[in-house]
Amino acid sequence: MTPHTDRMRSHPPDGRFGGLWADLAGIGRDALRGGYARHGFDDADLQLREWFVEQARRRGLDTETDRNGNLWAWWGSPGPNAVVTGSHLDSVPGGGAFDGPLGVVSALLAVDELRLRGVRPAVPLALVCFAEEEGGRFGLPCLGSRLLVGAIDPDAARRLRDGDGISVADAMQRAGVDPAGAGPDPQRLAGIGAFVELHIEQGRLLRAADPTAAIGVGSSIVAHGRWRITVSGQGNHAGTTAPRDRHDPMIPAAGAVLAARRVIQAHPGAVATVGRLQPIPGGTNVIASSVDVWLDVRHGAAADTSALVDEILHEARAEAELEGCDLRVHRESMTDQVTFDPALTMDLSARLGAPAVPTGAGHDAGLLAPHVPTAMLFVRNPSGVSHAPDEYAETQDCLTGVRALADTLEGLLAPEAVPR
Amino acid sequence: MTPHTDRMRSHPPDGRFGGLWADLAGIGRDALRGGYARHGFDDADLQLREWFVEQARRRGLDTETDRNGNLWAWWGSPGPNAVVTGSHLDSVPGGGAFDGPLGVVSALLAVDELRLRGVRPAVPLALVCFAEEEGGRFGLPCLGSRLLVGAIDPDAARRLRDGDGISVADAMQRAGVDPAGAGPDPQRLAGIGAFVELHIEQGRLLRAADPTAAIGVGSSIVAHGRWRITVSGQGNHAGTTAPRDRHDPMIPAAGAVLAARRVIQAHPGAVATVGRLQPIPGGTNVIASSVDVWLDVRHGAAADTSALVDEILHEARAEAELEGCDLRVHRESMTDQVTFDPALTMDLSARLGAPAVPTGAGHDAGLLAPHVPTAMLFVRNPSGVSHAPDEYAETQDCLTGVRALADTLEGLLAPEAVPR
Numbered sequence: 001m002t003p004h005t006d007r008m009r010s011h012p013p014d015g016r017f018g019g020l021w022a023d024l025a026g027i028g029r030d031a032l033r034g035g036y037a038r039h040g041f042d043d044a045d046l047q048l049r050e051w052f053v054e055q056a057r058r059r060g061l062d063t064e065t066d067r068n069g070n071l072w073a074w075w076g077s078p079g080p081n082a083v084v085t086g087s088h089l090d091s092v093p094g095g096g097a098f099d100g101p102l103g104v105v106s107a108l109l110a111v112d113e114l115r116l117r118g119v120r121p122a123v124p125l126a127l128v129c130f131a132e133e134e135g136g137r138f139g140l141p142c143l144g145s146r147l148l149v150g151a152i153d154p155d156a157a158r159r160l161r162d163g164d165g166i167s168v169a170d171a172m173q174r175a176g177v178d179p180a181g182a183g184p185d186p187q188r189l190a191g192i193g194a195f196v197e198l199h200i201e202q203g204r205l206l207r208a209a210d211p212t213a214a215i216g217v218g219s220s221i222v223a224h225g226r227w228r229i230t231v232s233g234q235g236n237h238a239g240t241t242a243p244r245d246r247h248d249p250m251i252p253a254a255g256a257v258l259a260a261r262r263v264i265q266a267h268p269g270a271v272a273t274v275g276r277l278q279p280i281p282g283g284t285n286v287i288a289s290s291v292d293v294w295l296d297v298r299h300g301a302a303a304d305t306s307a308l309v310d311e312i313l314h315e316a317r318a319e320a321e322l323e324g325c326d327l328r329v330h331r332e333s334m335t336d337q338v339t340f341d342p343a344l345t346m347d348l349s350a351r352l353g354a355p356a357v358p359t360g361a362g363h364d365a366g367l368l369a370p371h372v373p374t375a376m377l378f379v380r381n382p383s384g385v386s387h388a389p390d391e392y393a394e395t396q397d398c399l400t401g402v403r404a405l406a407d408t409l410e411g412l413l414a415p416e417a418v419p420r
Numbered sequence: 421m422t423p424h425t426d427r428m429r430s431h432p433p434d435g436r437f438g439g440l441w442a443d444l445a446g447i448g449r450d451a452l453r454g455g456y457a458r459h460g461f462d463d464a465d466l467q468l469r470e471w472f473v474e475q476a477r478r479r480g481l482d483t484e485t486d487r488n489g490n491l492w493a494w495w496g497s498p499g500p501n502a503v504v505t506g507s508h509l510d511s512v513p514g515g516g517a518f519d520g521p522l523g524v525v526s527a528l529l530a531v532d533e534l535r536l537r538g539v540r541p542a543v544p545l546a547l548v549c550f551a552e553e554e555g556g557r558f559g560l561p562c563l564g565s566r567l568l569v570g571a572i573d574p575d576a577a578r579r580l581r582d583g584d585g586i587s588v589a590d591a592m593q594r595a596g597v598d599p600a601g602a603g604p605d606p607q608r609l610a611g612i613g614a615f616v617e618l619h620i621e622q623g624r625l626l627r628a629a630d631p632t633a634a635i636g637v638g639s640s641i642v643a644h645g646r647w648r649i650t651v652s653g654q655g656n657h658a659g660t661t662a663p664r665d666r667h668d669p670m671i672p673a674a675g676a677v678l679a680a681r682r683v684i685q686a687h688p689g690a691v692a693t694v695g696r697l698q699p700i701p702g703g704t705n706v707i708a709s710s711v712d713v714w715l716d717v718r719h720g721a722a723a724d725t726s727a728l729v730d731e732i733l734h735e736a737r738a739e740a741e742l743e744g745c746d747l748r749v750h751r752e753s754m755t756d757q758v759t760f761d762p763a764l765t766m767d768l769s770a771r772l773g774a775p776a777v778p779t780g781a782g783h784d785a786g787l788l789a790p791h792v793p794t795a796m797l798f799v800r801n802p803s804g805v806s807h808a809p810d811e812y813a814e815t816q817d818c819l820t821g822v823r824a825l826a827d828t829l830e831g832l833l834a835p836e837a838v839p840r
Contacts, residue, residue, distance in 0.1 A: 031701075033700050033701040053695075092701065092705060092706045093706070155814075166792070187766075201659060202657040202659070204665065226704050226705070236805050237622045237623065237807040237808075238809060239782065240623030240780070240781050240804070243685060248693070250697070254673075254674035254678050254694075257670055257671065257675050261671055268475055270782075271659060271661065271662070271663065273705075273706075274674075275703055276702045276703060279695060280514065281450070281453040281455075281512065283514070283695055284559065284644070284695060285561065285693075286514070286693075289514070289808055296658040316724075346791050359660060384665070385654065385656050386660060387658070388706070397528045
């Protein structure tokens with residue numbers, strides 16, 4: 001036990017929560033869009049990583065960055081049957097404060113809580129910050145965990161580029177991670193005995209399940225994917241080109257936006273969104289030569305999601321043809337439906353008195369779930385708003401989350417929980 | 421007569437055209453979108469201005485920058501009844517090579533041609549490069565000529581900002597132009613006896629009027645304006661927000677794009693375009709919190725254009741209300757219909773054997789026309805494509821344009837043309 005840890009113990013958890021939260025408040029503010037712009041390996045991300053390393057140091061935890069740029073802090077020596085908790089530090093562009101960082105802050109505070117309780121782990125405990133979970137910079141969500149579990153070809157991942165043309169390889173290099181090493185990490189994966197991710201709830205399913213519950217347990221994640229639709233037409237002058245001479249890709253692009261809405265209205269439970277759309281060149285007095293439309297679709301299992309996408313693209317292609325435009329589609333990502341470990345989920349739900357609820361949001365936990373026993377804890381979100389500056393959870397609910405996470409970890413770290 | 425001018429004379433005009441054209445070819449390439457990105461007071465623009473000053477110097481012409489950042493070169497001392505020709509050096513984002521620079525290059529070559537003919541101007545001749553004609557940087561087209569003629573409040577102009585938040589005032593300062601001096605320049609305007617702008621044709625009206633004509637004469641410019649429509653909704657998570665809980669501004673934004681197309685199809689001769697559209701924050705897995713849609717509308721006189729805009733906005737507002745979104749509209753510019761000097765236009769058309777055709781494109785000539793006798797020459801554009809990298813004119817047609825411009829200027833510079 002280090003003096004630092006003693007100092008931690010002398011503060012009540014709510015004070016410590018406020019302190020950690022205040023540390024993060026100023027990092028990576030998005031002046032243009034409000035909220036935060038924290039993206040994989042950018043300046044804000046590197047600053048957050050430094051903060052995490054310092055917090056781990058104060059708790060006497062050794063830190064390391066894995067071959068995929070994920071950041072780990074260890075209580076006890078790395079070894080088999082490790083219990084792992086954590087989340088991510090990056091945000092969507094203009095995102096809220098809680099999505100990601102709440103799971104990291106809670107992991108640090110859960111360590112304090114376990115030490116306060118005098119828990120002596122029978123297996124190592126690791127805290128993890130996964131890299132570029134939102135895909136806000138390189139387009140592919142859960143980049144770090146996806147590489148770790150081998151769900152993406154490392155060459156394809158290294159070649160992904162951000163809006164400024166910087167590749168994942170270059171960004172990793174700059175962050176001091178050798179991109180040549182990126183890829184599946186089976187040894188690390190095999191050492192994980194269980195993974196628990198605490199996260200702010202996104203949406204309104206927890207409230208629907210139990211309006212009084214401050215926390216919930218995640219049961220499953222719907223299948224979800226991203227498609228980039230490129231509509232190409234003929235760039236031209238906005239003032240001198242008669243309607244009959246136009247091949248304006250903005251027309252089928254707008255058609256695709258509305259087709260997505262029409263199609264999901266016919267499929268209860270499905271969602272489809274165009275939140276990003278970019279006309280090229282993007283001049284007011286210029287008919288665009290092409291428009292990129294990013295389509296996010298989530299529904300049931302992978303086959304259900306794909307069927308919806310086909311329906312939307314069928315309509316979009318018809319509109320492109322009418323306008324004399326070309327339409328190409330690139331699937332940026334596809335993550336199948338995931339069910340979290342049923343025994344662990346049921347046990348946690350019963351022990352914590354927290355309803356089990358599914359989610360439409362992707363998480364690093366979803367990438368790990370097919371490989372290791374995985375569970376998620378959700379902290380109540382009064383408005384259901386997420387991926388926006390208004391995203392919010394009450395501090396009391398966050399502290400309930402910390403205690404629930406500590407309870408969960410205490411159970412998993414007990415000698416009787418360790419498989420022989 | 422300077423030695424430089426002698427050297428100019430020793431080269432045939434087509435060779436000189438190729439040389440000047442080659443000077444410009446490498447400046448301000450748009451690597452992202454193809455074509456050129458040359459915007460008011462940016463690095464490319466400053467480089468083009470240096471090139472123009474050097475070309476003027478080689479011809480023994482004195483240059484000056486006026487209080488609004490427009491660049492002038494004088495054959496003879498500045499004085500009353502000046503004949504002025506020129507155009508602009510800036511482009512739309514990803515624009516073609518000809519829109520603007522062709523008028524400047526032709527003005528320089530017309531000076532050479534007049535000297536070759538031994539013309540001795542009875543009044544001063546000025547070449548002008550107007551600043552930020554396209555409004556590609558600060559949103560307002562014809563910024564330099566608009567300020568000169570007093571068609572915009574100088575304070576409002578100084579406050580305009582580009583995409584990086586840099587104001588017109590800051591950009592002018594950086595370019596060495598005191599922004600405090602920006603505004604109406606009645607003395608300069610009163611000194612202009614006639615203005616002639618040569619420009620590549622945009623669209624297909626010249627070909628429709630006479631398929632064999634290499635040049636045309638501009639008769640009028642349709643009314644045109646720009647409106648920024650801001651649709652505000654509720655930013656949220658793309659995966660967890662049920663369709664019934666969404667206030668997605670992208671839906672009415674797409675509706676506005678399609679409404680613009682529907683409305684102009686009911687009004688022959690009208691055009692309306694959305695070439696620029698920006699969702700905020702613009703994340704793939706994020707329902708946008710707001711979307712900016714720029715609408716360019718052109719039809720008949722100002723009242724006709726405004727009526728069309730009202731019709732489009734009526735439909736867009738209805739769609740915003742359906743989605744529970746707010747819609748606000750900001751008129752960025754409005755330029756009324758302009759008819760070029762009828763006597764000058766008819767005379768040129770007859771003298772040059774060039775059909776008189778209207779245009780849907782805005783020009784600095786349109787801003788000057790209400791104040792001074794103004795004419796336009798159009799050079800044939802085989803495909804009609806403009807504001808795009810494919811924009812093109814044959815060199816032979818450009819040289820025909822230079823000769824026609826020289827003929828026009830020679831007539832205007834003759835002692836009998838000068839009003840007493």
